[in-house]
Amino acid sequence: MLRVEGASFEVKKGRKKLVILDDVSFSVKPGELVVxxxxxxxxxxxxxxxxxGIETLSNGKIILNGQDISTKDCTERARMGIAYSLQxxxxxxxxxxxxxxxxxxxxxxxxxxxxxAEVSGLLEKVGLDSGQYLDREIxxxxxxxxxxxxxxxxxxxxxxxxxxxDEPEAGIDxxxxxxxxKVFNEMRKNSPECAIVIISHQERIMKxxxxxxxxxxxxxxxxGPSGDAMKMMRDTQ
Amino acid sequence: MMDLDKIERDLMREVSGVTGIPEGAYNFRVxxxxxxxxxxxxxxxxxxxxxxxxxxxxxxxxxxEIAHIPVIISASGLKEAVYNDFYIGDNCEVTIIAxxxxxxxxxxxxxxxxxxxxxxxKNSTVYYIEKHCGIGPGAGKILNxxxxxxxxxxxxxxxxxxxxxxxxxxxxxxxAELKKDAQVVIKERLFTHGKQLAESKIxxxxxxxxxxxxxxxxxxxxxxxxxxxxxxxxxxxxxWGHSECxxxxxxxxxxxxxxxxxxxxxxxxxIHEAAIGKIANDQLMKLMTLGLSRRQAEAQIxxxxxx
Ligand SMILES: Nc1ncnc2c1ncn2[C@@H]1O[C@H](COP(=O)(O)OP(=O)(O)O)[C@@H](O)[C@H]1O
Ligand SMILES: [Mg+2]
Numbered sequence: 001m002l003r004v005e006g007a008s009f010e011v012k013k014g015r016k017k018l019v020i021l022d023d024v025s026f027s028v029k030p031g032e033l034v035v036x037x038x039x040x041x042x043x044x045x046x047x048x049x050x051x052x053g054i055e056t057l058s059n060g061k062i063i064l065n066g067q068d069i070s071t072k073d074c075t076e077r078a079r080m081g082i083a084y085s086l087q088x089x090x091x092x093x094x095x096x097x098x099x100x101x102x103x104x105x106x107x108x109x110x111x112x113x114x115x116x117a118e119v120s121g122l123l124e125k126v127g128l129d130s131g132q133y134l135d136r137e138i139x140x141x142x143x144x145x146x147x148x149x150x151x152x153x154x155x156x157x158x159x160x161x162x163x164x165x166d167e168p169e170a171g172i173d174x175x176x177x178x179x180x181x182k183v184f185n186e187m188r189k190n191s192p193e194c195a196i197v198i199i200s201h202q203e204r205i206m207k208x209x210x211x212x213x214x215x216x217x218x219x220x221x222x223x224g225p226s227g228d229a230m231k232m233m234r235d236t237q
Numbered sequence: 238m239m240d241l242d243k244i245e246r247d248l249m250r251e252v253s254g255v256t257g258i259p260e261g262a263y264n265f266r267v268x269x270x271x272x273x274x275x276x277x278x279x280x281x282x283x284x285x286x287x288x289x290x291x292x293x294x295x296x297x298x299x300x301x302e303i304a305h306i307p308v309i310i311s312a313s314g315l316k317e318a319v320y321n322d323f324y325i326g327d328n329c330e331v332t333i334i335a336x337x338x339x340x341x342x343x344x345x346x347x348x349x350x351x352x353x354x355x356x357x358x359k360n361s362t363v364y365y366i367e368k369h370c371g372i373g374p375g376a377g378k379i380l381n382x383x384x385x386x387x388x389x390x391x392x393x394x395x396x397x398x399x400x401x402x403x404x405x406x407x408x409x410x411x412x413a414e415l416k417k418d419a420q421v422v423i424k425e426r427l428f429t430h431g432k433q434l435a436e437s438k439i440x441x442x443x444x445x446x447x448x449x450x451x452x453x454x455x456x457x458x459x460x461x462x463x464x465x466x467x468x469x470x471x472x473x474x475x476x477w478g479h480s481e482c483x484x485x486x487x488x489x490x491x492x493x494x495x496x497x498x499x500x501x502x503x504x505x506x507x508i509h510e511a512a513i514g515k516i517a518n519d520q521l522m523k524l525m526t527l528g529l530s531r532r533q534a535e536a537q538i539x540x541x542x543x544x
Binding site: 053158 | 455483517519520522523524525526527528529530531537538540541542543544
Protein backbone atom coordinates (compact mmCIF):
# COMPACT_ATOMS: atom_id res chain seq x y z
CA MET A 1 0.00 0.00 0.00
CA LEU A 2 2.49 2.63 1.19
CA ARG A 3 6.22 2.58 0.69
CA VAL A 4 8.56 5.29 1.89
CA GLU A 5 11.98 4.97 0.26
CA GLY A 6 15.03 6.81 1.50
CA ALA A 7 13.03 9.81 2.61
CA SER A 8 15.02 12.83 3.76
CA PHE A 9 13.86 16.25 4.83
CA GLU A 10 16.24 19.12 5.33
CA VAL A 11 15.70 22.76 6.17
CA LYS A 12 18.09 25.66 5.97
CA LYS A 13 18.73 27.53 9.16
CA GLY A 14 20.86 30.51 8.36
CA ARG A 15 23.84 29.01 6.58
CA LYS A 16 23.50 25.64 8.27
CA LYS A 17 21.50 22.71 7.00
CA LEU A 18 19.25 20.96 9.51
CA VAL A 19 18.52 17.32 8.78
CA ILE A 20 15.10 16.50 10.18
CA LEU A 21 14.52 13.18 8.48
CA ASP A 22 17.50 11.11 7.42
CA ASP A 23 17.06 8.30 4.90
CA VAL A 24 13.83 6.87 6.29
CA SER A 25 12.45 3.73 4.63
CA PHE A 26 9.52 1.56 5.62
CA SER A 27 6.28 0.21 4.25
CA VAL A 28 2.71 -0.37 5.38
CA LYS A 29 0.51 -3.11 4.00
CA PRO A 30 -3.26 -2.97 3.52
CA GLY A 31 -5.09 -3.87 6.73
CA GLU A 32 -2.02 -3.18 8.84
CA LEU A 33 -1.94 -0.95 11.91
CA VAL A 34 1.48 0.62 12.37
CA VAL A 35 2.38 2.79 15.32
CA UNK A 36 5.18 5.34 14.97
CA UNK A 37 6.68 6.37 18.26
CA UNK A 38 9.79 8.18 19.45
CA UNK A 39 10.92 11.18 21.47
CA UNK A 40 9.64 14.71 20.90
CA UNK A 41 11.36 16.32 17.98
CA UNK A 42 12.40 13.03 16.41
CA UNK A 43 10.56 13.86 13.19
CA UNK A 44 7.30 11.90 13.50
CA UNK A 45 4.97 14.73 12.49
CA UNK A 46 7.32 15.78 9.70
CA UNK A 47 7.21 12.24 8.35
CA UNK A 48 3.41 12.26 8.42
CA UNK A 49 3.30 15.65 6.66
CA UNK A 50 5.62 14.36 3.98
CA UNK A 51 3.33 11.42 3.34
CA UNK A 52 0.24 13.67 3.25
CA GLY A 53 1.96 16.14 0.91
CA ILE A 54 2.02 19.10 3.30
CA GLU A 55 5.82 19.13 3.29
CA THR A 56 8.00 18.25 0.32
CA LEU A 57 10.76 15.65 0.44
CA SER A 58 14.35 16.73 -0.04
CA ASN A 59 15.27 13.26 -1.19
CA GLY A 60 13.60 9.90 -1.63
CA LYS A 61 10.26 8.63 -2.80
CA ILE A 62 6.74 8.06 -1.53
CA ILE A 63 4.97 5.22 -3.29
CA LEU A 64 1.26 4.54 -2.96
CA ASN A 65 -0.07 1.32 -4.45
CA GLY A 66 2.89 1.09 -6.80
CA GLN A 67 2.63 4.68 -7.99
CA ASP A 68 5.28 7.29 -7.20
CA ILE A 69 3.34 10.17 -5.62
CA SER A 70 6.36 12.22 -4.49
CA THR A 71 5.50 15.15 -6.77
CA LYS A 72 1.74 15.16 -6.17
CA ASP A 73 0.28 17.91 -4.00
CA CYS A 74 -1.82 17.24 -0.94
CA THR A 75 -5.13 17.61 -2.77
CA GLU A 76 -4.14 14.90 -5.23
CA ARG A 77 -2.89 12.64 -2.46
CA ALA A 78 -6.10 13.16 -0.51
CA ARG A 79 -8.11 12.21 -3.57
CA MET A 80 -5.92 9.11 -4.02
CA GLY A 81 -6.98 7.95 -0.57
CA ILE A 82 -4.63 9.44 2.01
CA ALA A 83 -6.08 11.08 5.11
CA TYR A 84 -4.11 12.84 7.84
CA SER A 85 -5.29 13.92 11.26
CA LEU A 86 -3.10 16.78 12.45
CA GLN A 87 -1.33 16.81 15.79
CA UNK A 88 -2.31 20.46 16.26
CA UNK A 89 -5.79 21.11 14.83
CA UNK A 90 -6.23 24.26 12.77
CA UNK A 91 -8.44 27.16 13.88
CA UNK A 92 -10.77 28.78 11.38
CA UNK A 93 -12.65 32.05 11.51
CA UNK A 94 -16.22 31.43 10.50
CA UNK A 95 -16.08 27.81 9.36
CA UNK A 96 -18.30 25.64 11.52
CA UNK A 97 -17.95 22.02 12.59
CA UNK A 98 -20.77 21.22 10.19
CA UNK A 99 -18.90 22.89 7.29
CA UNK A 100 -15.71 21.00 7.99
CA UNK A 101 -17.35 17.60 8.32
CA UNK A 102 -19.39 18.20 5.20
CA UNK A 103 -16.29 19.08 3.23
CA UNK A 104 -14.54 16.02 4.62
CA UNK A 105 -17.34 13.60 3.82
CA UNK A 106 -17.88 14.87 0.29
CA UNK A 107 -14.14 15.05 -0.45
CA UNK A 108 -14.14 17.97 -2.79
CA UNK A 109 -17.11 16.93 -4.84
CA UNK A 110 -19.94 19.44 -4.93
CA UNK A 111 -22.26 19.21 -1.98
CA UNK A 112 -25.43 17.33 -2.71
CA UNK A 113 -27.63 18.68 0.04
CA UNK A 114 -27.25 18.00 3.71
CA UNK A 115 -25.79 14.75 4.82
CA UNK A 116 -26.79 15.60 8.34
CA ALA A 117 -27.22 12.05 9.58
CA GLU A 118 -23.72 11.13 8.46
CA VAL A 119 -22.19 14.26 9.94
CA SER A 120 -23.99 13.82 13.27
CA GLY A 121 -22.95 10.18 13.42
CA LEU A 122 -19.32 11.20 13.02
CA LEU A 123 -19.49 13.52 15.99
CA GLU A 124 -21.12 10.89 18.15
CA LYS A 125 -18.30 8.51 17.28
CA VAL A 126 -15.81 10.86 18.88
CA GLY A 127 -18.11 11.44 21.83
CA LEU A 128 -19.49 14.89 20.95
CA ASP A 129 -23.18 15.71 20.98
CA SER A 130 -24.06 16.89 17.48
CA GLY A 131 -26.85 19.21 18.63
CA GLN A 132 -24.35 21.09 20.73
CA TYR A 133 -21.40 21.19 18.34
CA LEU A 134 -22.54 21.25 14.69
CA ASP A 135 -22.92 25.01 14.48
CA ARG A 136 -19.94 25.97 16.59
CA GLU A 137 -17.13 27.82 14.89
CA ILE A 138 -13.83 25.95 14.78
CA UNK A 139 -11.90 28.49 16.81
CA UNK A 140 -10.41 28.87 20.26
CA UNK A 141 -13.83 28.96 21.88
CA UNK A 142 -13.50 25.17 21.68
CA UNK A 143 -11.16 23.40 24.08
CA UNK A 144 -8.05 21.59 22.87
CA UNK A 145 -9.68 18.21 23.44
CA UNK A 146 -12.82 19.24 21.57
CA UNK A 147 -10.79 20.53 18.61
CA UNK A 148 -8.81 17.31 18.58
CA UNK A 149 -11.93 15.16 18.49
CA UNK A 150 -13.41 17.24 15.66
CA UNK A 151 -10.11 16.85 13.80
CA UNK A 152 -10.31 13.08 14.23
CA UNK A 153 -13.95 13.05 13.07
CA UNK A 154 -12.97 15.00 9.95
CA UNK A 155 -10.49 12.30 9.05
CA UNK A 156 -12.79 9.37 9.78
CA UNK A 157 -15.28 11.07 7.47
CA UNK A 158 -12.93 10.60 4.53
CA UNK A 159 -13.21 6.80 4.37
CA UNK A 160 -9.64 6.81 3.14
CA UNK A 161 -7.41 3.88 2.22
CA UNK A 162 -4.48 5.09 4.27
CA UNK A 163 -5.22 7.00 7.46
CA UNK A 164 -2.57 8.71 9.57
CA UNK A 165 -3.40 9.91 13.09
CA ASP A 166 -0.85 12.22 14.71
CA GLU A 167 -0.96 11.80 18.51
CA PRO A 168 -4.73 11.34 18.56
CA GLU A 169 -4.72 10.83 22.33
CA ALA A 170 -3.21 14.25 23.08
CA GLY A 171 -5.54 16.44 25.16
CA ILE A 172 -8.18 13.77 25.40
CA ASP A 173 -9.56 12.52 28.71
CA UNK A 174 -9.78 8.88 29.76
CA UNK A 175 -13.40 8.46 28.78
CA UNK A 176 -12.80 9.69 25.24
CA UNK A 177 -9.60 7.71 25.08
CA UNK A 178 -11.67 4.53 25.46
CA UNK A 179 -13.94 5.88 22.74
CA UNK A 180 -10.94 6.46 20.54
CA UNK A 181 -9.77 2.86 20.90
CA LYS A 182 -13.27 1.82 19.88
CA VAL A 183 -13.05 4.05 16.80
CA PHE A 184 -9.80 2.39 15.70
CA ASN A 185 -11.18 -1.10 16.29
CA GLU A 186 -14.30 -0.24 14.33
CA MET A 187 -12.26 1.14 11.43
CA ARG A 188 -10.29 -2.08 11.26
CA LYS A 189 -13.43 -4.20 11.34
CA ASN A 190 -15.42 -2.17 8.81
CA SER A 191 -12.58 -1.50 6.38
CA PRO A 192 -10.24 -4.50 6.60
CA GLU A 193 -8.21 -3.20 3.63
CA CYS A 194 -7.57 0.20 5.24
CA ALA A 195 -4.01 0.83 6.42
CA ILE A 196 -3.77 2.80 9.66
CA VAL A 197 -0.70 4.65 10.90
CA ILE A 198 -0.89 6.12 14.40
CA ILE A 199 1.76 8.36 15.88
CA SER A 200 1.47 7.71 19.59
CA HIS A 201 3.17 7.24 22.93
CA GLN A 202 0.31 5.26 24.43
CA GLU A 203 0.97 1.67 25.43
CA ARG A 204 -2.64 0.68 24.80
CA ILE A 205 -2.42 1.90 21.23
CA MET A 206 0.96 0.25 20.70
CA LYS A 207 -0.49 -3.04 21.91
CA UNK A 208 -3.10 -2.90 19.13
CA UNK A 209 -0.44 -2.44 16.46
CA UNK A 210 0.88 -5.06 14.06
CA UNK A 211 4.17 -3.23 13.90
CA UNK A 212 5.96 -0.43 15.63
CA UNK A 213 8.42 2.05 14.17
CA UNK A 214 10.71 3.85 16.53
CA UNK A 215 12.04 7.15 15.24
CA UNK A 216 15.09 8.78 16.80
CA UNK A 217 16.85 11.90 15.54
CA UNK A 218 15.14 11.57 12.18
CA UNK A 219 16.22 7.96 11.68
CA UNK A 220 14.41 4.68 12.09
CA UNK A 221 15.88 3.05 15.20
CA UNK A 222 13.57 0.06 15.21
CA UNK A 223 10.98 -1.50 12.91
CA GLY A 224 9.33 -4.72 14.02
CA PRO A 225 6.43 -6.55 15.64
CA SER A 226 4.66 -4.78 18.47
CA GLY A 227 5.66 -7.34 21.15
CA ASP A 228 9.38 -7.06 20.39
CA ALA A 229 9.22 -3.27 20.37
CA MET A 230 7.48 -3.07 23.72
CA LYS A 231 10.03 -5.43 25.23
CA MET A 232 12.92 -3.45 23.80
CA MET A 233 11.54 -0.15 25.04
CA ARG A 234 11.00 -1.56 28.53
CA ASP A 235 14.57 -2.85 28.55
CA THR A 236 16.11 0.46 27.47
CA GLN A 237 14.14 2.46 30.04
CA MET B 238 -43.90 39.53 -8.38
CA MET B 239 -45.14 42.76 -9.90
CA ASP B 240 -43.60 43.67 -13.24
CA LEU B 241 -40.01 42.65 -12.66
CA ASP B 242 -37.97 40.72 -15.18
CA LYS B 243 -35.89 37.74 -14.17
CA ILE B 244 -32.68 39.69 -13.50
CA GLU B 245 -34.53 42.16 -11.30
CA ARG B 246 -36.32 39.40 -9.43
CA ASP B 247 -33.03 37.56 -8.81
CA LEU B 248 -31.39 40.74 -7.56
CA MET B 249 -34.33 41.43 -5.29
CA ARG B 250 -34.04 37.97 -3.78
CA GLU B 251 -30.26 38.29 -3.42
CA VAL B 252 -30.29 41.60 -1.55
CA SER B 253 -33.46 41.28 0.51
CA GLY B 254 -34.72 37.71 0.33
CA VAL B 255 -37.99 39.03 -1.11
CA THR B 256 -39.62 36.68 -3.62
CA GLY B 257 -43.20 37.90 -3.52
CA ILE B 258 -45.41 40.31 -1.63
CA PRO B 259 -44.08 40.12 1.92
CA GLU B 260 -46.16 40.33 5.07
CA GLY B 261 -46.22 43.67 6.83
CA ALA B 262 -45.00 47.03 5.61
CA TYR B 263 -42.90 47.41 2.50
CA ASN B 264 -41.68 49.78 -0.16
CA PHE B 265 -40.08 48.49 -3.35
CA ARG B 266 -38.05 51.05 -5.19
CA VAL B 267 -37.13 50.06 -8.73
CA UNK B 268 -35.37 52.39 -11.15
CA UNK B 269 -36.10 55.48 -9.13
CA UNK B 270 -39.82 54.82 -8.55
CA UNK B 271 -41.82 53.06 -5.91
CA UNK B 272 -43.48 50.09 -7.62
CA UNK B 273 -45.22 48.84 -4.52
CA UNK B 274 -45.87 50.29 -1.11
CA UNK B 275 -47.81 49.07 1.85
CA UNK B 276 -48.21 50.35 5.39
CA UNK B 277 -49.23 48.05 8.21
CA UNK B 278 -51.34 48.98 11.25
CA UNK B 279 -48.25 50.00 13.16
CA UNK B 280 -45.72 50.86 10.49
CA UNK B 281 -46.60 53.79 8.30
CA UNK B 282 -44.64 54.41 5.13
CA UNK B 283 -45.07 57.90 3.69
CA UNK B 284 -43.30 59.20 0.56
CA UNK B 285 -41.30 62.38 1.09
CA UNK B 286 -42.27 65.55 -0.67
CA UNK B 287 -39.72 67.56 -2.57
CA UNK B 288 -37.05 64.88 -2.41
CA UNK B 289 -36.66 61.18 -2.99
CA UNK B 290 -37.30 58.83 -0.14
CA UNK B 291 -39.76 57.79 2.50
CA UNK B 292 -40.58 58.36 6.12
CA UNK B 293 -41.12 55.19 8.08
CA UNK B 294 -43.08 55.81 11.23
CA UNK B 295 -43.29 53.00 13.71
CA UNK B 296 -45.82 53.26 16.56
CA UNK B 297 -44.88 52.74 20.20
CA UNK B 298 -44.88 49.12 21.38
CA UNK B 299 -44.61 47.63 17.89
CA UNK B 300 -43.04 44.24 18.34
CA UNK B 301 -42.03 41.46 15.97
CA GLU B 302 -42.77 43.33 12.75
CA ILE B 303 -40.58 43.41 9.67
CA ALA B 304 -40.42 46.17 7.07
CA HIS B 305 -38.89 45.48 3.64
CA ILE B 306 -37.47 48.40 1.68
CA PRO B 307 -35.27 46.97 -1.11
CA VAL B 308 -33.93 49.03 -3.99
CA ILE B 309 -33.20 47.75 -7.48
CA ILE B 310 -31.57 49.64 -10.32
CA SER B 311 -31.47 48.04 -13.74
CA ALA B 312 -31.61 51.17 -15.90
CA SER B 313 -28.02 51.93 -16.84
CA GLY B 314 -26.87 55.43 -15.94
CA LEU B 315 -29.46 56.07 -13.25
CA LYS B 316 -28.15 58.30 -10.47
CA GLU B 317 -30.15 58.87 -7.34
CA ALA B 318 -29.91 60.06 -3.76
CA VAL B 319 -32.62 58.64 -1.56
CA TYR B 320 -33.46 59.81 1.96
CA ASN B 321 -35.19 57.34 4.23
CA ASP B 322 -36.00 58.43 7.75
CA PHE B 323 -37.08 55.96 10.40
CA TYR B 324 -39.00 57.22 13.41
CA ILE B 325 -39.18 54.31 15.80
CA GLY B 326 -41.40 54.73 18.87
CA ASP B 327 -40.74 53.54 22.41
CA ASN B 328 -40.62 49.89 23.47
CA CYS B 329 -40.48 48.54 19.95
CA GLU B 330 -38.69 45.54 18.52
CA VAL B 331 -38.62 45.72 14.74
CA THR B 332 -36.57 44.50 11.80
CA ILE B 333 -35.80 46.60 8.74
CA ILE B 334 -34.60 44.77 5.67
CA ALA B 335 -33.03 47.15 3.20
CA UNK B 336 -30.51 46.26 0.50
CA UNK B 337 -29.70 47.47 -2.96
CA UNK B 338 -28.87 45.63 -6.14
CA UNK B 339 -27.63 47.26 -9.32
CA UNK B 340 -27.68 45.63 -12.73
CA UNK B 341 -25.76 47.62 -15.27
CA UNK B 342 -25.28 46.57 -18.87
CA UNK B 343 -24.80 50.04 -20.33
CA UNK B 344 -22.05 52.58 -20.80
CA UNK B 345 -22.95 54.95 -17.95
CA UNK B 346 -22.38 54.59 -14.23
CA UNK B 347 -25.37 53.74 -12.06
CA UNK B 348 -25.25 55.34 -8.64
CA UNK B 349 -27.39 54.91 -5.56
CA UNK B 350 -26.75 57.08 -2.52
CA UNK B 351 -28.94 55.81 0.28
CA UNK B 352 -29.12 58.04 3.34
CA UNK B 353 -30.85 56.25 6.18
CA UNK B 354 -31.50 58.04 9.45
CA UNK B 355 -32.85 56.20 12.47
CA UNK B 356 -34.44 57.86 15.47
CA UNK B 357 -34.79 54.99 17.91
CA UNK B 358 -37.23 55.51 20.80
CA LYS B 359 -36.65 54.64 24.44
CA ASN B 360 -36.05 50.96 25.19
CA SER B 361 -36.58 49.98 21.58
CA THR B 362 -34.57 47.52 19.55
CA VAL B 363 -34.08 47.75 15.82
CA TYR B 364 -32.44 45.15 13.63
CA TYR B 365 -31.24 46.56 10.35
CA ILE B 366 -30.08 44.29 7.53
CA GLU B 367 -28.55 45.72 4.39
CA LYS B 368 -27.03 43.76 1.53
CA HIS B 369 -25.42 45.30 -1.51
CA CYS B 370 -24.43 43.75 -4.77
CA GLY B 371 -23.81 44.61 -8.39
CA ILE B 372 -24.05 42.54 -11.56
CA GLY B 373 -23.89 43.02 -15.29
CA PRO B 374 -21.11 43.74 -17.80
CA GLY B 375 -21.74 47.49 -18.04
CA ALA B 376 -20.15 50.54 -16.46
CA GLY B 377 -19.89 51.43 -12.77
CA LYS B 378 -22.16 50.00 -10.13
CA ILE B 379 -21.75 52.52 -7.37
CA LEU B 380 -23.34 52.40 -3.92
CA ASN B 381 -22.78 54.99 -1.24
CA UNK B 382 -24.75 54.20 1.89
CA UNK B 383 -24.95 56.57 4.81
CA UNK B 384 -26.52 55.27 7.99
CA UNK B 385 -27.15 57.60 10.91
CA UNK B 386 -28.42 56.39 14.23
CA UNK B 387 -29.79 58.44 17.08
CA UNK B 388 -30.35 56.16 20.02
CA UNK B 389 -32.51 57.20 22.95
CA UNK B 390 -32.06 55.93 26.47
CA UNK B 391 -32.06 52.16 26.77
CA UNK B 392 -32.44 51.56 23.05
CA UNK B 393 -30.50 49.14 20.94
CA UNK B 394 -29.58 48.84 17.26
CA UNK B 395 -28.05 45.85 15.58
CA UNK B 396 -26.77 46.43 12.07
CA UNK B 397 -25.70 43.78 9.60
CA UNK B 398 -24.25 45.40 6.50
CA UNK B 399 -22.89 43.29 3.71
CA UNK B 400 -21.36 44.11 0.37
CA UNK B 401 -21.41 40.78 -1.38
CA UNK B 402 -19.89 41.34 -4.80
CA UNK B 403 -19.86 43.41 -7.94
CA UNK B 404 -19.92 46.87 -6.34
CA UNK B 405 -17.30 48.91 -8.19
CA UNK B 406 -17.14 51.77 -5.79
CA UNK B 407 -18.58 52.25 -2.33
CA UNK B 408 -18.30 55.06 0.17
CA UNK B 409 -19.90 53.89 3.35
CA UNK B 410 -20.52 56.11 6.32
CA UNK B 411 -22.10 54.87 9.52
CA UNK B 412 -22.62 57.24 12.43
CA ALA B 413 -24.17 56.55 15.80
CA GLU B 414 -25.01 58.75 18.74
CA LEU B 415 -25.86 56.93 21.93
CA LYS B 416 -27.65 58.16 25.03
CA LYS B 417 -27.66 56.50 28.44
CA ASP B 418 -27.87 52.68 28.39
CA ALA B 419 -28.03 52.58 24.59
CA GLN B 420 -26.25 49.87 22.62
CA VAL B 421 -25.11 49.49 19.05
CA VAL B 422 -23.74 46.38 17.37
CA ILE B 423 -22.38 46.88 13.87
CA LYS B 424 -21.40 43.89 11.79
CA GLU B 425 -19.90 44.74 8.44
CA ARG B 426 -18.87 42.29 5.73
CA LEU B 427 -17.05 43.62 2.69
CA PHE B 428 -15.89 41.67 -0.30
CA THR B 429 -14.08 43.48 -3.09
CA HIS B 430 -12.52 42.13 -6.26
CA GLY B 431 -11.30 43.35 -9.64
CA LYS B 432 -10.39 47.01 -9.43
CA GLN B 433 -13.07 47.91 -6.93
CA LEU B 434 -12.77 50.56 -4.27
CA ALA B 435 -14.54 50.42 -0.94
CA GLU B 436 -14.32 52.89 1.86
CA SER B 437 -16.01 52.39 5.17
CA LYS B 438 -16.05 54.91 7.93
CA ILE B 439 -17.76 54.24 11.22
CA UNK B 440 -18.12 56.89 13.90
CA UNK B 441 -19.68 56.18 17.29
CA UNK B 442 -20.32 58.88 19.83
CA UNK B 443 -20.93 57.41 23.26
CA UNK B 444 -22.67 60.23 25.09
CA UNK B 445 -24.53 58.54 27.91
CA UNK B 446 -23.46 56.41 30.85
CA UNK B 447 -23.50 52.67 30.23
CA UNK B 448 -23.74 53.11 26.50
CA UNK B 449 -21.82 50.64 24.38
CA UNK B 450 -20.76 50.01 20.82
CA UNK B 451 -19.38 46.84 19.29
CA UNK B 452 -18.02 47.06 15.75
CA UNK B 453 -17.00 43.87 13.98
CA UNK B 454 -15.76 44.35 10.47
CA UNK B 455 -14.62 41.46 8.31
CA UNK B 456 -13.26 42.14 4.88
CA UNK B 457 -11.79 40.26 1.97
CA UNK B 458 -9.96 42.14 -0.76
CA UNK B 459 -8.75 40.30 -3.83
CA UNK B 460 -7.29 41.06 -7.25
CA UNK B 461 -6.42 44.78 -7.47
CA UNK B 462 -9.14 46.04 -5.16
CA UNK B 463 -8.56 48.64 -2.48
CA UNK B 464 -10.32 48.94 0.86
CA UNK B 465 -10.13 51.70 3.37
CA UNK B 466 -11.58 51.09 6.78
CA UNK B 467 -11.74 53.51 9.66
CA UNK B 468 -13.56 53.41 12.93
CA UNK B 469 -13.70 56.19 15.41
CA UNK B 470 -15.11 55.61 18.86
CA UNK B 471 -15.57 58.64 21.08
CA UNK B 472 -16.32 57.98 24.73
CA UNK B 473 -17.74 60.93 26.60
CA UNK B 474 -19.26 59.05 29.52
CA UNK B 475 -18.87 55.83 31.47
CA UNK B 476 -19.10 53.63 28.42
CA TRP B 477 -17.72 50.63 26.58
CA GLY B 478 -16.52 50.55 23.00
CA HIS B 479 -14.92 47.83 20.95
CA SER B 480 -13.85 47.78 17.34
CA GLU B 481 -12.46 44.76 15.54
CA CYS B 482 -11.32 44.89 11.96
CA UNK B 483 -10.22 41.65 10.46
CA UNK B 484 -9.19 41.53 6.82
CA UNK B 485 -7.95 38.89 4.40
CA UNK B 486 -5.80 40.32 1.67
CA UNK B 487 -5.20 38.44 -1.59
CA UNK B 488 -3.42 38.89 -4.90
CA UNK B 489 -2.47 42.55 -5.42
CA UNK B 490 -5.10 44.08 -3.20
CA UNK B 491 -4.59 46.79 -0.64
CA UNK B 492 -6.27 47.14 2.73
CA UNK B 493 -5.89 50.12 4.98
CA UNK B 494 -7.36 49.95 8.49
CA UNK B 495 -7.38 52.86 10.87
CA UNK B 496 -9.14 52.27 14.12
CA UNK B 497 -9.18 55.30 16.38
CA UNK B 498 -10.23 55.71 20.00
CA UNK B 499 -10.96 58.95 21.76
CA UNK B 500 -11.68 58.73 25.47
CA UNK B 501 -12.99 61.89 27.07
CA UNK B 502 -14.08 60.37 30.34
CA UNK B 503 -12.03 58.46 32.88
CA UNK B 504 -14.60 55.67 32.91
CA UNK B 505 -14.61 55.20 29.16
CA UNK B 506 -13.31 51.74 28.30
CA UNK B 507 -12.34 51.57 24.64
CA ILE B 508 -10.62 48.75 22.78
CA HIS B 509 -9.62 48.24 19.21
CA GLU B 510 -8.15 45.34 17.32
CA ALA B 511 -7.13 45.25 13.69
CA ALA B 512 -5.58 42.38 11.80
CA ILE B 513 -4.77 42.11 8.12
CA GLY B 514 -3.20 39.08 6.55
CA LYS B 515 -3.37 36.56 3.79
CA ILE B 516 -5.29 33.31 4.13
CA ALA B 517 -3.47 31.22 6.71
CA ASN B 518 -1.47 28.45 5.10
CA ASP B 519 -2.40 25.88 7.74
CA GLN B 520 -6.10 26.50 7.00
CA LEU B 521 -5.51 25.96 3.28
CA MET B 522 -3.49 22.81 3.91
CA LYS B 523 -6.09 21.34 6.23
CA LEU B 524 -8.85 21.72 3.65
CA MET B 525 -6.60 20.44 0.86
CA THR B 526 -5.86 17.29 2.86
CA LEU B 527 -9.63 16.80 2.90
CA GLY B 528 -9.56 16.71 -0.90
CA LEU B 529 -10.32 20.31 -1.84
CA SER B 530 -8.26 22.01 -4.51
CA ARG B 531 -6.44 25.19 -3.48
CA ARG B 532 -9.16 27.31 -5.12
CA GLN B 533 -11.98 25.38 -3.47
CA ALA B 534 -10.22 25.66 -0.12
CA GLU B 535 -9.80 29.43 -0.54
CA ALA B 536 -13.47 29.80 -1.43
CA GLN B 537 -14.55 27.84 1.66
CA ILE B 538 -12.32 29.86 3.95
CA UNK B 539 -13.56 33.17 2.53
CA UNK B 540 -17.22 32.13 2.61
CA UNK B 541 -16.86 31.07 6.21
CA UNK B 542 -15.03 34.24 7.13
CA UNK B 543 -17.68 36.50 5.61
CA UNK B 544 -20.66 34.48 6.81
N1 LIG C 1 9.81 23.47 8.46
C1 LIG C 1 10.65 23.33 9.49
N2 LIG C 1 11.63 24.24 9.71
C2 LIG C 1 12.48 24.13 10.74
N3 LIG C 1 12.45 23.13 11.63
C3 LIG C 1 11.50 22.20 11.49
C4 LIG C 1 10.55 22.25 10.43
N4 LIG C 1 9.71 21.19 10.55
C5 LIG C 1 10.14 20.53 11.64
N5 LIG C 1 11.20 21.12 12.20
C6 LIG C 1 11.94 20.63 13.37
O1 LIG C 1 12.14 19.27 13.18
C7 LIG C 1 12.10 18.53 14.38
C8 LIG C 1 11.07 17.44 14.28
O2 LIG C 1 9.79 17.97 14.37
P1 LIG C 1 8.48 17.06 14.40
O3 LIG C 1 8.42 16.27 13.17
O4 LIG C 1 7.34 17.95 14.70
O5 LIG C 1 8.80 16.12 15.64
P2 LIG C 1 7.83 15.15 16.46
O6 LIG C 1 6.52 15.13 15.80
O7 LIG C 1 8.52 13.83 16.44
O8 LIG C 1 7.78 15.71 17.85
C9 LIG C 1 11.80 19.55 15.46
O9 LIG C 1 13.00 19.91 16.08
C10 LIG C 1 11.21 20.72 14.68
O10 LIG C 1 11.45 21.92 15.34
MG1 LIG D 1 4.67 15.63 16.43
